[in-house]
Amino acid sequence: MVQSLNTKVDLVVKATSYQGLTDYGKIMVGDKGFEFYNERDANNFIQIPWEEVDYVIASVMFKGKKIPRYAIQTKKNGTYSFASKEPKEVLRAIRKYVDPSRMVRSLSFLDVIKRGMKNIFKR
Template identity: 35%
Template sequence: MAQSLNTSVEYKTKAVSYLGIGGKVGHILLGDKALEFYNDKNVNDYIQIPWSAINHIGANVSGKKVSRHFEIFTDQGKFLFASGDSGKILKITRQHIGNDKVIKLPTLIQTFIAKLFPKAKKSE
């Protein structure tokens, strides 16, 4: 059994982790010290990310709707999650890591356009 980093849990919701091959269904726990994901089928399959280790977190926003998927960027890599409550997760995360670290990710179309038409570098 995994030892939780949190002493208290602020929010718990169902989520899917896309780390490795295929999605793993489980629960995301947002607490006072970390964001934690625990797999429903195997409790020893978990992800614990302390608030201090998060560089930034982001999701796609279209109008006023936040997409189900969100990414967490750390020094060790990025983690992709999906949850129906991703907007609430981002709001609670903002309280712990700060407003400047919660970002709006580019949409798929914006990514394609940026790759097709790269900005020219200015020579000095």
């Protein structure tokens, strides 16, 4: 059985992890870190301490009305993508422990296209 990082849990929500294959489970936001536990396999889990979090990236649609996915970029181990039933509540719980200036929006589809066109014409 896996030992949790957290001593106090703020939020537990059903979620999906997009690491390799899609995994379904629960996200736990607590005082020591962010945790994802798979429903079926107890050995399949992700634990990210707050000291390791570099950025929290949210994919925002329709001027903030819908947040389909969010990602946590760590200082050493890359980016972990998640989706949950209540993404706004998860991001609010994360905001207690991560500096709000480190919580950013991802680029929209049109922003990616514009950036690509600028790079093509710069050459």
